[in-house]
Amino acid sequence: MARLIxxxxxxxxxxxxxxxVVEEDALQQWPAGAREVVGQPATRVDGLxxxxxxxxxxxxxxxxxxxxxxxxxxxxxxxxxSSIDLAPALALPGVHAAIGPRDIPQLEEECGxxxxxxxxxCADTFEQARAAVAAxxxxxxxxxxxxxxxxxxxxKQLLGEPRETARGDLEAGLAEADFVVEGEYRTQVVLHxxxxxxxSVVQWLGDTLxxxxxxxxIWGVREEISGALxxxxxxxxxxxxxxxxxxxxxxxxxxxxxIAIELAKRAxxxxxxxxxxxxxxxxxxxxxxxxxxxxxxxxxxxxLTALGGEYVNATGWGGWSSPVEGPMQQLYSCPNxxxxxxxxxxxxxxxxxxxAPGFVEGTFGLESLLDVLAAKLGMDPLELRRKNYADSDxxxxxxxxxxxxxxxxxxxxxxxxxxxxxxxxxxxxxxRGVGMASQVWYGGGGPPSYAWIRVGSDxxxxxxTAMQDIGTGTKTAxxxxxxxxxxxxxxxxxxxxxxxxxxxxxxxSAGSSTTPSMGPAVRAAAADAKRQIIEIAAQRFELExxxxxxxxxxxxxxxxxxHAPLVEVIGLLENAQILGKGARGPNPTGMxxxxxxxxxxxxxxxxxxGEVWVDRIAAIHDVGRVINPLGARSQVExxxxxxxxxxxxxxxxxxxxxxxxxxxxxxxxxxxxxxxVPEIVCELIDQPDEHLTNxxxxxxGEPPIxxxxxxxxxAIRDATGAEVHxxxxxxxxxxxxxxxxxxxxxxxxxxxx
Amino acid sequence: MITVNDHDxxxxxxxxxTLAEVLRDELSLTGTKVACGEGHCGACTVLVDGIPTLxxxxxxxxxxxAKVTTIEGLRDHPMVHSFVRNDALQCxxxxxxxxxxxxxxxxxxxxxxxxxxxxxxxxxxxxCGAYPRIEEAIRTWxx
Numbered sequence: 001m002a003r004l005i006x007x008x009x010x011x012x013x014x015x016x017x018x019x020x021v022v023e024e025d026a027l028q029q030w031p032a033g034a035r036e037v038v039g040q041p042a043t044r045v046d047g048l049x050x051x052x053x054x055x056x057x058x059x060x061x062x063x064x065x066x067x068x069x070x071x072x073x074x075x076x077x078x079x080x081x082s083s084i085d086l087a088p089a090l091a092l093p094g095v096h097a098a099i100g101p102r103d104i105p106q107l108e109e110e111c112g113x114x115x116x117x118x119x120x121x122c123a124d125t126f127e128q129a130r131a132a133v134a135a136x137x138x139x140x141x142x143x144x145x146x147x148x149x150x151x152x153x154x155x156k157q158l159l160g161e162p163r164e165t166a167r168g169d170l171e172a173g174l175a176e177a178d179f180v181v182e183g184e185y186r187t188q189v190v191l192h193x194x195x196x197x198x199x200s201v202v203q204w205l206g207d208t209l210x211x212x213x214x215x216x217x218i219w220g221v222r223e224e225i226s227g228a229l230x231x232x233x234x235x236x237x238x239x240x241x242x243x244x245x246x247x248x249x250x251x252x253x254x255x256x257x258x259i260a261i262e263l264a265k266r267a268x269x270x271x272x273x274x275x276x277x278x279x280x281x282x283x284x285x286x287x288x289x290x291x292x293x294x295x296x297x298x299x300x301x302x303x304l305t306a307l308g309g310e311y312v313n314a315t316g317w318g319g320w321s322s323p324v325e326g327p328m329q330q331l332y333s334c335p336n337x338x339x340x341x342x343x344x345x346x347x348x349x350x351x352x353x354x355x356a357p358g359f360v361e362g363t364f365g366l367e368s369l370l371d372v373l374a375a376k377l378g379m380d381p382l383e384l385r386r387k388n389y390a391d392s393d394x395x396x397x398x399x400x401x402x403x404x405x406x407x408x409x410x411x412x413x414x415x416x417x418x419x420x421x422x423x424x425x426x427x428x429x430x431x432r433g434v435g436m437a438s439q440v441w442y443g444g445g446g447p448p449s450y451a452w453i454r455v456g457s458d459x460x461x462x463x464x465t466a467m468q469d470i471g472t473g474t475k476t477a478x479x480x481x482x483x484x485x486x487x488x489x490x491x492x493x494x495x496x497x498x499x500x501x502x503x504x505x506x507x508x509s510a511g512s513s514t515t516p517s518m519g520p521a522v523r524a525a526a527a528d529a530k531r532q533i534i535e536i537a538a539q540r541f542e543l544e545x546x547x548x549x550x551x552x553x554x555x556x557x558x559x560x561x562x563h564a565p566l567v568e569v570i571g572l573l574e575n576a577q578i579l580g581k582g583a584r585g586p587n588p589t590g591m592x593x594x595x596x597x598x599x600x601x602x603x604x605x606x607x608x609x610g611e612v613w614v615d616r617i618a619a620i621h622d623v624g625r626v627i628n629p630l631g632a633r634s635q636v637e638x639x640x641x642x643x644x645x646x647x648x649x650x651x652x653x654x655x656x657x658x659x660x661x662x663x664x665x666x667x668x669x670x671x672x673x674x675x676x677v678p679e680i681v682c683e684l685i686d687q688p689d690e691h692l693t694n695x696x697x698x699x700x701g702e703p704p705i706x707x708x709x710x711x712x713x714x715a716i717r718d719a720t721g722a723e724v725h726x727x728x729x730x731x732x733x734x735x736x737x738x739x740x741x742x743x744x745x746x747x748x749x750x751x752x753x
Numbered sequence: 754m755i756t757v758n759d760h761d762x763x764x765x766x767x768x769x770x771t772l773a774e775v776l777r778d779e780l781s782l783t784g785t786k787v788a789c790g791e792g793h794c795g796a797c798t799v800l801v802d803g804i805p806t807l808x809x810x811x812x813x814x815x816x817x818x819a820k821v822t823t824i825e826g827l828r829d830h831p832m833v834h835s836f837v838r839n840d841a842l843q844c845x846x847x848x849x850x851x852x853x854x855x856x857x858x859x860x861x862x863x864x865x866x867x868x869x870x871x872x873x874x875x876x877x878x879x880x881c882g883a884y885p886r887i888e889e890a891i892r893t894w895x896x
Contacts, residue, residue, distance in 0.1 A: 047837035050845030051852060053784020053824035059846075060783035193880050195788040195796055195846040244786075244846030245880050277789040471844025471881055634840050638882030666793035666878070673875045674884040 005586065010442055012248070012353045012511045013323035022447045025520060025585025027527055027694035030484070032625070032687060036552065038484040039686070041630035045476045045495065046242070046469070055242040058214040061201045063270035067096055069263060070129035071256070071273070072119040072136055073283065074111035077145035077659025078347040081109040081118060085137035089121050092135055094128035096267035097121070104262045106255035112317035113349045114661055115282030117255045122263040122271050145347035145659040149291060149314035152344035159315050159343040165329060166338040167394060173306030173336030177297030180306075181373045185292040185365035187709075187727045189314075189652040190645070191281055192354055193671055196244020198284045199274035200257040202264045210237045213257060216246040216470050217508035221253045222500050228258065241498040243470045247642075248353035249285040250470075251510050278664045285352025286652060289314040290324050292365035297336075302379050302387040304334040311341040311362070318350035319343075322358030327366045330440045330594070333390035347659050353510060355642065356441050356702035360709065364727060367437035367710035371717055381714065382409060382416050385438055385598075393592035401588050402689035402696075404622040405438065405596035411683055412436065415600040415618035419718065422602050426719070429608050432615075435714025436600045437707035443623060443699035444593030444692060445516030449584040450504035453482060453525040455533065457573040459553060459566040460492045463525070467497050467506030467518050472701055473631035474514040478522045480627055481695070485526035486533075487550035488566065507584075512595070512699025515627060517584055520693035524582025532578050537562075537569045588691040595703045597621030599640070601711035602678075605719050607738055610731035614644055614712055618681040624698040625688040636682040636704040643708025645672040651728050721745070755816055757782065758826030766813045773797045773808040776823060784824035784849045788878075795877035798850040799823045805857040824849035832856050832894050841890035843881030851877045855891045865891065 002021050009018045034040055049055045074081075086098040100119040101109040107117055119136055123129040146152050174180060200213040209231065215221050218238045226233040243250075260273035275284060290313055297306030311324045321343035328339055351357075374381040386409055392399050419434035426432045451465040463482050469475040479493040486493075497503065507517035530550055537555045538545040547558040555564045570578065587593060602616040619636050626632050649670035653662045663669040688696025713724050722737035755762055757780060764775050776782045776799070785808055788796035792810035799808045800822035827833065832855050835841070842848040851874070858865055858873040865873065870891050879887065 043837050043840060044842070047840075047842060047845075048833070050842055051833045051836045051848050052828045053782075053786075053849040054828075055845060056783065057786075057846065059786065060777075062778075062781070195786070195794065195844070195878070195880050197788070243844060244788075245844045247880070277791065471846075473840075473843070630840050634843060634881075634883060634886060637885050638843060641882030641884060642880075665791055666789045667791070671878050671880065672882070672884075673878065674887065675871045675875045677882075677884045677888075680885060 009446055012357055013326055013359065013442060014320070020447055022586040023583040025524065025694050027524060029688055029690065029694055029696050035484055037480045037490050038627055039629065042476055042480055042490055042628050043630065044473055045479050050242065057196055057242045057244050058199050058201060058212050058240065059196050059244065059274065061212050063201060063203055066201065066270040066272055067122040067124060067267055068126040068129050069120055069122045069260060069271060069273035070126065070133040071117050071259065071279065072133045073279065074114060074116040074118055076111065076140060076142050077114050078143040079111045080141040080143060081111070081138060082141045083139045084119060086119060088135040088137055089132035092128065092132045094124040095121055095132045096123060096269060097263050098132065099262055104258055106258040113347055114659065115279065115349050117259065120259045120263060122267055147346055147656060147659050149289065149312045149344035149346060152346050153312055153342045157345045159319070159345045160321060162340050162342040163321060164340050165325065168336035170306050170308050170336050170338040174295070174297045177305045178300040179373065179376050180295065180297045181369055181376060182295045183369045183372060183725065185294065185368060185725050187290045187361040187364060189289045190287045190354065190650045191652050191669060192247040192249040192285060194245030194247060194249065197275040197277060197280040198250060198254060198256055199272065200260050201270060201272045202257065202260045203270035204264055208235045208237060209261065210239065211257060212239045213253065214243050214250060215240050216250045216468065216510050218466055218468055218498065218500050219505050220251060220508055224253050225261070237501040239499045240468045243468055246470045247355050248357065248510055251353065251508060277666060281664045281669060282661055283349055286349060287354035287357065288316060288319065288322070288351035290361045292324065292362070294365050294369050296369055296373050298373055298377065300377065302377055302384045304332055304388045305336060307334045307337045309339040311339065313341060313343045314346060315343040316346060316348040316350040319352060324358040324362040326359050327362040327440055329395040330393065331366065331438055332388040333394060334388065348654065355639065356706045359441050359706050360646065363437060363439065363706050364709040364713065367707065368713045371435065371714045372723060381436060382412065385409065396592050398590055398592045401591040401593045401691040402624065403596055404685045404687055407685055408596060408598045408620040408622055411620045412598045412600050412618065415681070418602065430604050430606050431719040432604045433715045433719025434600060434602050435711050435716070435718050436598060437710030437714060439597035439599065439621065439703055439707040441595050441703050441706050443512035443516065443595040443703060444587055445507060445513035445699060446587050447584040448505060449507045449517040449521045451518065451521040451525040451582050452504060453529050453580040455486065455529050455570065455578040457571050457576065459488060459570060461486055461488065462494045462496060463522055464496050464503045465506050465518065465522070466500050466503035467514060468509050469497060470509045472509065472514065472635060473628060474509065474518065476631060477515050477627040478518060481519050481522045482526045485523050486530055488553050512701040512703065514699065516693065516697050516699050519627065519695045519697055521582045521584040523694050525580040528582055529578045529580030532580065533570060540569055585693060591691055593692055593698070595621065595623050595698050597703050597707065599707045599711040601715040603712060603715040603719055605716055605734065607720060610734035610738070612648060612716060612729055612734055614678040616679040617708065617711065619704055620683045621700070621703050622685040622687070623700045623703060624692060625696045626684050626686045627697060632684055632700055633682045635700045637680050639704025640680055640708050641672050641677055643705040644676060646727060647709040647712045648728055755819060755821055757821045758823060764813060770813045771809055772799065772811040772813050772816055775813045776808060782823050782825050786846055786849060788846065795854065796847050796850040798853045798877065800853060800857055803857065803860065805854050824853055827852060827856055830856055832859065835890040835894040839886045839890040839893065841883050841886035843883050847877060847879045851879065851887055858891065859894060863895070
């Protein structure tokens with residue numbers, strides 16, 4: 001039965017109260033552990049077409065008569081368009097249409113960041129469009145850029161009101177502390193750098209708008225376009241079959257899509273609008289810089305008494321204030337916590353969600369300072385974390401639906417124990433050490449999400465749902481879930497996805513939510529089909545339905561007397577099909593659903609050059625039931641590798657005077673290569689969350705990137721005694737930290753020694 | 754005149770046309786991807802007379818008479834299957850370029866060392882971070 005409920009919905013750490021229609025989730029979870037298909041390693045169902053280059057990405061799509069777009073973007077960090085003349089562009093060969101700030105709201109005269117879209121031209125070729133953009137007559141009035149986040153906060157130049165949270169009494173907690181440590185931590189701007197840039201191809205077919213787009217959220221794109229254009233949602237068809245990476249930056253249509261829509265209308269042709277790599281590095285979103293001023297108070301035995309955080313998100317000209325304070329609120333059982341988070345509006349490109357937004361940055365600060373405390377207490381860092389283990393969610397005063405972080409800590413022990421041997425391998429100039437950090441993040445998913453399934457008389461099934469697989473392998477996981485429920489081999493299941501006109505509503509692929517949202521809906525749909533097959537089998541064998549089941553492609557009876565191939569039963573149907581439908585049930589009420597984990601990093605630091613190498617990372621995460629161990633390991637490795645880039649090499653740099661972005665190409669913006677990859681050990685607890693859906697699975701896309709920077713920073717501290725306070729840990733930052741450590745050591749040394 | 758995957762093509766490109774543009778736009782061989790257009794990421798890698806080449810910064814006229822092999826010409830190569838078997842891809846956008854580079858490597862040396870793999874593959878960026886699996890796929894491509 002469908003039920004209307006008022007509930008809290010979480011996406012990327014942002015909560016809102018919404019009305020939801022949910023359907024009961026009556027299925028019992030499967031017992032823990034690997035099953036016939038679910039829990040077994042499976043290669044990607046779409047691996048071959050992707051590897052062979054046959055998969056058609058948005059970037060590969062060429063519609064008949066399709067035109068190409070170039071966008072005029074503001075070259076300054078802060079400027080006003082004092083005049084603009086599109087006529088010279090329209091006069092050039094091949095040009096079909098040109099639009100400017102008065103034509104659509106996504107093109108602007110007031111430019112708050114370098115890369116603001118101002119005008120656009122479509123032409124037969126991209127080169128013609130680019131030449132036409134260069135011909136646009138434009139005059140700029142340059143304005144002073146606001147670039148310093150602290151100054152912006154002081155002047156109250158903010159995006160929204162500062163977010164304040166408190167439990168207990170921070171001052172009282174500090175007063176009862178035996179030790180208080182303070183630290184300021186800074187994280188840099190990093191870029192998503194999806195290899196397929198943001199792009200759309202659109203065409204009008206009668207009164208229907210078709211949008212082919214590289215997106216993480218087909219239905220969100222549909223809704224936003226329908227709302228903005230005032231056309232019925234079913235007249236907007238959004239398609240994304242294969243997608244070349246998103247990492248949080250592709251949840252909306254964005255201005256390039258609205259530009260293409262308007263140009264397609266004016267030119268009466270299909271139009272492509274694709275960002276170049278240099279545009280991508282400016283205007284497609286970023287993980288914003290943060291400043292974190294943190295205080296921890298603790299008793300001599302390590303019990304935390306106070307946690308305080310003053311956070312600044314250097315958000316840029318737009319975006320939202322990511323939950324950088326989340327780890328401080330949620331990671332440890334501390335009665336007195338107070339945080340303030342301000343979002344500084346500065347003349348830099350707007351942030352977007354980026355793989356566990358806020359938590360990656362906040363974990364770096366909190367977990368780094370916690371190790372400073374451990375050193376002051378003379379306490380083992382792992383012991384300190386266990387000492388302050390949170391058995392329930394103190395920030396929400398709710399029990400966890402499941403939490404196996406203590407088991408993660410237990411499994412981390414052998415990796416942690418390697419530190420003595422690792423340190424012993426240090427030389428005069430290359431110091432080695434081991435560090436750890438804990439992980440907390442969301443990842444429970446939620447309703448609504450739907451799936452259909454059809455089973456043919458050949459015993460093969462097709463799952464139909466308009467979700468997207470952004471490269472995480474969710475398409476494969478859905479096939480496994482359907483195969484498991486129907487008791488058929490994995491290669492008997494096909495999944496069709498990626499088209500809003502050809503399947504029901506599906507979750508966005510952000511917030512680690514695709515598998516925990518879609519998986520239960522797919523299982524419910526398969527169970528619905530299975531119920532119908534058993535009804536038919538019961539009539540055919542003249543048995544009660546309750547004694548029949550589907551196993552390994554057979555209809556079987558409890559007493560073993562019936563063991564008939566599935567096709568023998570439904571083969572009678574010829575072209576008829578069994579149709580099942582399923583919906584994602586509600587999340588458990590009154591419970592907090594989170595993912596947990598711990599990572600242990602081993603590093604080497606050249607104390608003469610400041611160079612840092614990561615040699616090994618052991619990652620142990622608790623994300624509920626694991627559907628596909630092969631794909632899961634890939635997700636963990638990928639998250640850690642992005643985390644290493646964030647920690648050591650990636651840095652979007654701007655000129656502090658003019659605000660000009662200096663790292664617009666992949667030559668200057670340093671992504672990790674295969675040569676930067678350490679040994680990675682991946683362990684998953686694989687314990688279903690008994691309160692969460694018919695699967696007990698949580699998401700895994702984001703958790704692995706959360707603790708990596710902090711674990712590396714703590715390993716550096718273990719190796720050298722130096723405290724790094726800024727990401728990335730460039731050679732300059734490393735040498736500064738080493739120099740500070742040396743000075744601290746000298747200051748602490750008794751006189752005359 | 755170029756030979757692509759053993760087929761001969763007469764190509765009339767404007768001066769400045771890149772090999773990637775010829776392959777993708779004129780011949781509709783879209784397996785070769787362009788991710789940066791500046792020769793920094795390796796997604797557009799093809800073989801020109803057996804040598805891994807960045808097609809996005811190779812002018813079409815400079816490969817006149819050459820033999821070009823793209824991912825479409827390697828569709829049945831065991832390396833493709835090794836990538837799938839080892840889960841050496843996630844979103845798959847960089848994968849054709851990775852496979853072309855990997856094929857060039859094992860053509861030169863069937864069983865490269867880890868160091869040789871890392872050296873040869875360092876020019877092919879993968880933002881999803883499939884690198885450990887890519888290394889494994891190249892190490893075990895003959896299995």
